[in-house]
Amino acid sequence: MSSVEYFEVECEEKKGAEYYRQIANDVLLDHNLLRVINKLHIFIDPKVPLFVATGTLKKITSLVRVRDIANVNPLEGKITLVIAEETYLAPMMKIFWERFGKEHVDQPDRFTVILYDVTEDPKAIEEIVIADPSKNLFKDLIYAFRCIAPEGFRLRKETFTSTRFSFAASENLLSEDIDQIIAEKFALMGETP
């Protein structure tokens, strides 16, 4: 948890808090999410029962464009793309098919994509957005917190923005003052609502 600026687990039962600190660490590490979390405060009250996680996020990497993963080389009426990073190849192909039509897009091997008879400027192609990692990030974060939260806490309230998040869960209806509790936890981290 070295990269996280603030990390606390608050619980009446000391031992339980210790275990949940370990669990949170393991899960976030497994899902490779420690790098995006800046501050994290987890509050658990087994008596209610209630699980609240609040935190702030580091600046999330911007959109992935074609130029980030491929070199675009225009040559004699065709445009050759040399792929450097395969992770986003599939979404890129999908966008090309939609935009140019399948008959204009060819992939002779794993690391090469060729566009035939495409009138578009190679510079414009470089700028095409192919993925937004932050969209998946929120899904990943929600999934991770569902893993961390005690099981059976099916009633949840989540708020995720690009800078901060809160996740509250319980097996009973969430009380009306849940927003206030969340605000208190943010205040503990030195964050104003």
Place this chain on the structure above:
Amino acid sequence: MTLVPVTYKGGIYQHDIVTDLIEDLGGYVVQKHVLAQEVVLQCFVPKDDIELIREISRPLFGEVTDSPLVGTEIAIVSPSLEIHHLPHPSCDIAEYTRRLGAKSNMVGMARGVGKRIAAINDEERDVINEHDIAVFGLGNFEHCIEYKMPNLRRGIEVPIVLCGGPDKEALEKIVDPPVDGYVGNVGRFMHRTKEADELGKLDEIIAEITRVLEKRREEIAKDPLSVAPARLMNLIRERVPAILDVTSPTPLTVQMKGLRVKLPYDTFADAIRKVEIEDGITIGDVSEVLPSRMRDYIIIRIKPFSETNVVI
């Protein structure tokens, strides 16, 4: 003659000498695993003859070790089969008991999660009651365990070993009426047990299970079973050839007071009841052949001497 559970590990070459020896001495091979060039036999052998087996298997580089869990079927009960409890720690515990000779089954409850909403249903209860012992792997909070344990243990008649996050003393304090065994500091965690202290915890669980089972063995010894479960296993294997076609890892699972037969009840129950053990006494005379709640298997519960007046 007291039979003790041991594990034999050795090369596959000439291992039948050991198998024959065990059978000649009046012991039983409960499980046999052949792994590449190695054979692992889990067996019951007469206490006085362990040295003899060691002696004879020495040229074969065989190794005989005590394994108190051989011949037991253990239920590892987890509140659910979700990622929260599996594969760690429930599977870690199950695997560890398996290494020491037990047959462990995972029982994941449908609604064992949460605090107020935790419950056990009749099928889960009956399945757990078919085992020799139930190991409950619960969570990290004292308050939660205290609240849900009475619900989860309702109707369970087999000994219970409770594993949870709080200390052993805390667990003893909050569970009322007491269960048979407690292991503290093993609650929910999300990583593999591989550090020395974590493996030490697993050893502690095994020690607790062994202690509880030993107590149960002593109780059984006071009113001995009419026939040894391992003997019934050999008999069924000989007389009901259909069992040889079953592909389960243990088609016949030996328990402390009985046997699980992984054949359909409707088709095979009568055939099994009629199998003669000795002098006209059949399996049906000395035991109850019942349908198991686990799939359509058969469960045999051997009656004690006080009910049948025979020991064979």
